[in-house]
Amino acid sequence: MLIVGAGSAGSVLAERLSADPNCHVIVVESGPGPTDPRVLAQISNGLRLPIGDASSVVRRYPTVLTEHPRRDAQIMRGAVVGGSGAINGGYFGRGLPADFARWGLPGWSWQDVLPHFRAIETDVDFDNALHGSAGPIRVQRVSQFDGCTASFVNAAGQAGYRWIADLNGATPDEPLAPGVAAVPLNIDRGTRVGPGGAFLQPAMNRGNLTVLANTSVRRVRIADGRAAGVDCVGPDGATTLVADRIVLSAGAIGSAHLLMLSGVGPQEALRRLDIPVHADLPVGAATVDHPELVLPVGWAPTHGLPPLEAVLTTENGIEIRAYTTGFGAMINGRLDDPADRPHLGVALMQPTARGRISLVSADPDVSPAIEHRYDSEAGDVAALRAGAELARELVSPTTEVGATTWSTSQHLSGTAPMGLDVDPMAVLDPQCRVRGIAGLWVVDGSVLPAITSRGPHASIVMIGHRAADFITAA
Numbered sequence: 001m002l003i004v005g006a007g008s009a010g011s012v013l014a015e016r017l018s019a020d021p022n023c024h025v026i027v028v029e030s031g032p033g034p035t036d037p038r039v040l041a042q043i044s045n046g047l048r049l050p051i052g053d054a055s056s057v058v059r060r061y062p063t064v065l066t067e068h069p070r071r072d073a074q075i076m077r078g079a080v081v082g083g084s085g086a087i088n089g090g091y092f093g094r095g096l097p098a099d100f101a102r103w104g105l106p107g108w109s110w111q112d113v114l115p116h117f118r119a120i121e122t123d124v125d126f127d128n129a130l131h132g133s134a135g136p137i138r139v140q141r142v143s144q145f146d147g148c149t150a151s152f153v154n155a156a157g158q159a160g161y162r163w164i165a166d167l168n169g170a171t172p173d174e175p176l177a178p179g180v181a182a183v184p185l186n187i188d189r190g191t192r193v194g195p196g197g198a199f200l201q202p203a204m205n206r207g208n209l210t211v212l213a214n215t216s217v218r219r220v221r222i223a224d225g226r227a228a229g230v231d232c233v234g235p236d237g238a239t240t241l242v243a244d245r246i247v248l249s250a251g252a253i254g255s256a257h258l259l260m261l262s263g264v265g266p267q268e269a270l271r272r273l274d275i276p277v278h279a280d281l282p283v284g285a286a287t288v289d290h291p292e293l294v295l296p297v298g299w300a301p302t303h304g305l306p307p308l309e310a311v312l313t314t315e316n317g318i319e320i321r322a323y324t325t326g327f328g329a330m331i332n333g334r335l336d337d338p339a340d341r342p343h344l345g346v347a348l349m350q351p352t353a354r355g356r357i358s359l360v361s362a363d364p365d366v367s368p369a370i371e372h373r374y375d376s377e378a379g380d381v382a383a384l385r386a387g388a389e390l391a392r393e394l395v396s397p398t399t400e401v402g403a404t405t406w407s408t409s410q411h412l413s414g415t416a417p418m419g420l421d422v423d424p425m426a427v428l429d430p431q432c433r434v435r436g437i438a439g440l441w442v443v444d445g446s447v448l449p450a451i452t453s454r455g456p457h458a459s460i461v462m463i464g465h466r467a468a469d470f471i472t473a474a
Contacts, residue, residue: 003027004217004230004258007083008457010249011200012120016468018209021120025455026210026241027200028232031079033213034201043194046187047306050087051076057087061367063408065291066375069405070175072275075370077251082196084251085457089307090187092121092139095452095459097172103449105418105430107470111171116465117168117458120195122452123184126166131459137200137461139168141182142309147302149309152322155394156180156312167454172182172319180312187306195461208246209447218364218439220246220262223277227440228362245439245471249464252445253357256284256415257368259427260359264434273362275286279436281427283416284368288451290319290409291374292347293388296402299324299342299393301325308353312394313349317453318387320394321345341402344395346387347409349453353377356414358428372408411456415448443467 001017003010006029017153018025032039042050042057051058057080065071067203067428078084098108119130127133156165157180162179168281175385186193215234229242242351248255259265263278266285270277302324312320326336326341355372392401416434427435432447434440445460452459 001025001245001247002230003171003247003249004080005029005248005250005254005444006196006200006211007078007249007251007444008085008195009467011082011085011195011246012249012267012441012461012464013249013468014209014211014473015199015203016107016465016470018203018206020472021208021288024208026212026243028082028212028215028217028230028241030216031081031213033081033211034196035158035212039080043080043082043196044191046090046185046190047304049089049307052120061370063370064189065406065408067373068375071266073408074412075408075412080196081200081211085194085461086192086196088194088452089252090185090192090307090440091455092137092186092458093454094168094171094462095454095456098175099362099450099452103418103447105420105449107430108418108466113466114461116462117249120458120461120465123168126169130169130171132162136202137186138188138193138197139184139186140188141184142306145309147305147324148297148299149305149322149324151299151398152312152344152395153180153310155398158395161312164313176313177326177433180454181312182310183308185306185309191375195464216364217250218257218360220248220258220263222264222437225278225436226438244353245253245441245474247443247471248446249442249444251289251292252412252415253368253370255442255444255446256357257359257364259434260368260417261362261364264437265359269359273359275359275362278433281435282425283427284356286414286417286425287357287412288354288414288448289372289385289412290347290451290455291351291353291372292379292402292407292409293343293384294407295344295346295388295391295404296341297344298400301342311472314387314390316383316386317348317350318383318390319349320387320391321347331421344391344401345407345409346384346391348380348384350451351377351380370412374383374408375436403456409455411445413445413448413451413456416442417449418447419449432467433474441471
């Protein structure tokens with residue numbers, strides 16, 4: 001068994017599959033491993049986002065957020081054992097039961113996924129049938145707010161929004177009403193507890209588990225309709241690894257890029273680059289993310305806290321996020337810039353707009369083109385603007401609110417979605433197998449048929465846990 005990528009899903013897969021001593025698991029990760037002296041200090045501090053210019057644990061990709069006018073941006077992905085789950089803000093909100101019902105896929109109903117959500121976590125705040133008590137990832141919420149988070153929560157309450165005790169407490173019979181809630185966080189006393197540290201690292205002493213860090217996979221070798229191995233470049237040079245089962249867990253960008261480089265993707269685009277086509281599939285054709293508008297506010301920054309402690313959800317599918325400090329302080333720890341202010345993020349959680357990832361070169365070192373196309377659906381733009389106005393109205397009695405700018409939640413998903421046989425956009429079947437290619441799976445944020453109504457990280461970890469059952473049974 002070979003897993004490409006030791007990110008949020010890949011780390012869980014590696015631990016679960018290697019629990020069988022008869023299964024030899026090799027994990028190939030392009031970024032550094034946990035023994036690299038540069039790594040631990042960057043990825044463990046849950047109060048910072050290690051994505052600044054000096055970071056050695058991220059890969060950066062240019063993207064175009066909107067086309068009219070064109071707004072360019074940069075998105076980051078974790079390039080380290082643990083993946084993006086090792087560098088994010090610790091938001092561990094589950095997808096809603098309604099999200100999985102919309103997928104309409106066998107094996108992915110709420111009843112199917114709930115046991116896996118429970119298995120990955122220990123929720124220290126709730127002890128009931130919805131929450132886990134023995135999983136590796138510790139989940140908790142801030143119980144007392146101060147500073148700008150307290151100002152935001154109070155403003156929402158004064159506007160009539162109810163307090164939601166548990167943002168992960170939805171069921172099919174009792175969906176969550178709009179309201180303000182504490183964010184479930186996988187941050188334990190200031191330390192980020194991501195899947196890499198919680199799942200993969202404790203298993204690394206197993207004799208049947210090998211992790212190859214600083215090793216880049218260039219393409220998957222496919223012969224006679226079957227994945228047979230991967231070409232890599234590592235510290236000792238180029239090599240080819242062979243396996244009877246190969247799983248791409250390189251993230252929504254990385255897995256889609258590898259599929260296309262390997263001849264799995266839109267055939268016309270591949271042929272233009274002289275890449276032999278093994279499967280004509282719509283890889284990257286309908287990507288999705290949570291568009292976000294950002295409003296700086298005049299509250300005093302609240303230092304020494306997670307970047308995001310509370311959110312407001314509305315009946316129109318908007319999530320308003322009260323970030324505790326400015327982006328500069330979040331990323332670089334700088335506290336002396338008066339222009340670096342706390343801010344509100346206004347995100348549309350079920351957007352209609354779809355973007356795309358396109359291959360521009362057969363050279364694996366050339367990043368694919370990424371287009372979010374956030375302004376391609378007028379309804380999305382209108383909903384975001386209405387959400388920004390609501391955010392402004394909520395807090396303007398207590399603070400100044402600056403001009404609105406476009407941003408992104410950096411939740412890119414759906415680049416190789418699962419789907420039924422009749423779905424023309426499905427790259428994978430409901431068990432994460434690549435259509436038309438035997439022995440090849442994708443397990444990460446790529447597989448989402450539609451983006452979840454919460455940040456997708458917890459759902460991606462769950463997907464890794466769930467998909468291990470499919471691969472084991474194959």
